[in-house]
Amino acid sequence: MKRIYVREEWCLGCHLCEYYCALADRGGKDMARQLKGIKIKPRIRIEEGKEVCFAVSCRHCTEPLCVKSCLTGAIKKEGAGVVTVDREKCVSCYTCILVCPYGALSPAERGTVQKCELCAEKPGGPACVGHCPNGAIVYEE
Amino acid sequence: MEYLIIGNSVAAAGCIEGIRRRDKTGAITVLSKENYEMYARPLISYLLAGKTTEDKMRYRPIGFYEDNNVSLLYDPAAAIDVRARTVETVGGRRLSYDALLLATGARPIVPPIEGLDKVKHRYTFLTLDDARALGASLRPDSRVLIVGAGLIGLKCAEAVRHTCAAVTVIDAADRVLSSILTREAAASVEAHLAHNGIGLRLNDRAARFEGNTAYLASGETVGFDILVMAVGVAPETALAGLAGIEIGRGIRIDARGETSAKNVYAAGDCAETLDVSSGTVKNMALLPNAYMQGECAGLNMAGGRAVFDRAIPMNAIGFFGLHILSAGSYIGSTYTETADGAYKCLFYDENALKGFILVGDVEKAGIYTALIRERTPLCEIDFELVKQKPSLIAFDRAARREKLGRAV
Numbered sequence: 001m002k003r004i005y006v007r008e009e010w011c012l013g014c015h016l017c018e019y020y021c022a023l024a025d026r027g028g029k030d031m032a033r034q035l036k037g038i039k040i041k042p043r044i045r046i047e048e049g050k051e052v053c054f055a056v057s058c059r060h061c062t063e064p065l066c067v068k069s070c071l072t073g074a075i076k077k078e079g080a081g082v083v084t085v086d087r088e089k090c091v092s093c094y095t096c097i098l099v100c101p102y103g104a105l106s107p108a109e110r111g112t113v114q115k116c117e118l119c120a121e122k123p124g125g126p127a128c129v130g131h132c133p134n135g136a137i138v139y140e141e
Numbered sequence: 142m143e144y145l146i147i148g149n150s151v152a153a154a155g156c157i158e159g160i161r162r163r164d165k166t167g168a169i170t171v172l173s174k175e176n177y178e179m180y181a182r183p184l185i186s187y188l189l190a191g192k193t194t195e196d197k198m199r200y201r202p203i204g205f206y207e208d209n210n211v212s213l214l215y216d217p218a219a220a221i222d223v224r225a226r227t228v229e230t231v232g233g234r235r236l237s238y239d240a241l242l243l244a245t246g247a248r249p250i251v252p253p254i255e256g257l258d259k260v261k262h263r264y265t266f267l268t269l270d271d272a273r274a275l276g277a278s279l280r281p282d283s284r285v286l287i288v289g290a291g292l293i294g295l296k297c298a299e300a301v302r303h304t305c306a307a308v309t310v311i312d313a314a315d316r317v318l319s320s321i322l323t324r325e326a327a328a329s330v331e332a333h334l335a336h337n338g339i340g341l342r343l344n345d346r347a348a349r350f351e352g353n354t355a356y357l358a359s360g361e362t363v364g365f366d367i368l369v370m371a372v373g374v375a376p377e378t379a380l381a382g383l384a385g386i387e388i389g390r391g392i393r394i395d396a397r398g399e400t401s402a403k404n405v406y407a408a409g410d411c412a413e414t415l416d417v418s419s420g421t422v423k424n425m426a427l428l429p430n431a432y433m434q435g436e437c438a439g440l441n442m443a444g445g446r447a448v449f450d451r452a453i454p455m456n457a458i459g460f461f462g463l464h465i466l467s468a469g470s471y472i473g474s475t476y477t478e479t480a481d482g483a484y485k486c487l488f489y490d491e492n493a494l495k496g497f498i499l500v501g502d503v504e505k506a507g508i509y510t511a512l513i514r515e516r517t518p519l520c521e522i523d524f525e526l527v528k529q530k531p532s533l534i535a536f537d538r539a540a541r542r543e544k545l546g547r548a549v
């Protein structure tokens with residue numbers, strides 16, 4: 001399946017991926033209008049150190065611990081292998097946050113948990129990939 | 142191949158999915174004691190609180206059994222003959238198997254307390270039927286007494302708090318959630334529970350019941366209308382024991398999930414598990430463990446060579462919006478942080494992270510859990526950084542490339 005991979009040597013730490021992720025979540029095109037004055041909760045997060053930075057989002061693992069550990073059956077790996085959360089079923093127990101080795105699930109703005117679902121319903125593929133100015137996030141087989 | 146599964150819950154789901162990864166056609170039969178398709182057991186408290194519905198509680202989608210070609214029989218197992226490879230059911234069936242899974246789960250422990258059997262509205266809290274019965278008996282003016290301040294007792298307390306007049310929880314331990322919280326960590330959780338109207342009586346126990354009054358060991362009395370017994374669970378091992386299968390702290394299994402009887406496997410709350418964070422064998426009544434043991438057993442029942450040797454105790458639990466995440470064993474040195482109402486304590490020895498407790502701030506907790514589960518040598522990471530913040534940046538470049546630069 002196609003997954004997101006990060007090339008940390010190319011990451012500038014500009015956080016644009018986070019903003020485009022948050023925008024994709026809210027819908028709309030005008031970032032300034034949609035995100036002004038808001039503390040965004042993106043599904044991709046930049047980790048920054050003294051010398052390196054890189055983006056982290058769901059790895060859509062072959063053996064996903066979040067799916068196997070989900071108390072409700074809300075997290076599934078389906079079809080092309082995308083790991084998704086059914087937010088109607090989720091009760092925010094955070095067991096997935098407890099088990100994900102990448103820290104890729106987080107509490108969502110509107111309650112329940114969220115994670116990268118590869119912008120599955122959106123044309124043009126993952127927003128973070130398309131808007132990374134330096135090719136540090138790629139979407140490949 | 143004929144596969145037979147006793148029990149119709151999480152471990153069974155794991156087993157079915159494990160079998161079907163390798164064998165698409167073999168016949169799978171599931172014997173169920175509860176009269177429902179499998180449901181997410183931990184959600185019974187959310188159901189009682191009106192935060193989910195029976196429909197949303199389905200652990201697997203409608204059509205799960207048909208899609209996996211499973212025949213589900215609402216007919217509990219009565220006896221196992223491991224030599225003849227047959228199982229007799231309560232309904233009088235005799236079923237043969239090539240591979241058998243015991244996934245009988247846990248049952249509530251009900252201690253013998255004087256007068257308990259005469260209490261009229263008395264419940265345990267483990268099944269959907271329990272939740273329905275308790276829900277039906279609750280009145281706005283009910284006073285609920287819960288015996289046991291563990292995970293189940295407190296989830297029950299949270300669930301009923303807003304539909305009854307008063308909730309009191311009593312426990313012999315000096316703190317709530319004594320199996321997952323230290324005294325220090327429990328303090329803030331207790332304050333939060335009290336703030337949300339849960340009456341706590343710790344260091345005390347119900348010595349005897351008389352009508353609607355509990356007489357406590359301390360000499361005090363508590364009046365109640367509804368009593369919930371939630372002192373703990375024990376592995377359901379009776380069938381296995383009678384069949385001559387070895388029992389330890391649950392049905393004894395090897396890393397492949399096989400019991401002392403050939404082609405008989407066990408998984409989940411009924412089985413015993415090696416906790417790799419402490420090296421001790423335990424009964425771990427936890428859902429992720431049940432699924433993964435079941436899946437491992439299923440793979441092996443279908444001729445695979447899977448092992449599940451990464452079990453650690455771990456819990457994500459929340460009350461009235463306060464989240465508590467914990468994992469591993471509380472041994473070794475500690476690193477503690479308290480900030481903005483959040484509490485963190487890490488436990489580690491010279492070479493590995495052993496356990497943690499997080500209250501309030503749960504971000505990226507899974508990075509800590511993975512360090513415990515994988516027994517990552519601390520010399521391979523920037524542990525000082527990780528202590529402050531769970532992060533992948535604490536790993537070296539090669540490890541990060543493994544994690545983020547390729548398929549995992």
Ligand SMILES: Cc1cc2nc3c(=O)[nH]c(=O)nc-3n(C[C@H](O)[C@H](O)[C@H](O)COP(=O)(O)OP(=O)(O)OC[C@H]3O[C@@H](n4cnc5c(N)ncnc54)[C@H](O)[C@@H]3O)c2cc1C
Nearest residue numbers: 148150151152174183217218245246247409410426427428
């Ligand atoms: C209120 C509550 C909250 C919980 N919260 C959490 C949580 O937050 N996190 C967590 O990790 N875990 C939690 N758990 C524990 C979790 O539900 C269990 O670990 C999990 O359900 C174990 O799955 P299992 O398949 O091993 O057994 P079970 O779910 O116990 O199912 C076993 C099934 O086998 C059936 N059975 C028994 N004997 C027979 C027989 N002879 N024939 C046929 N069927 C039989 C039983 O009736 C039962 O339906 C909670 C449990 C409860 C009750």
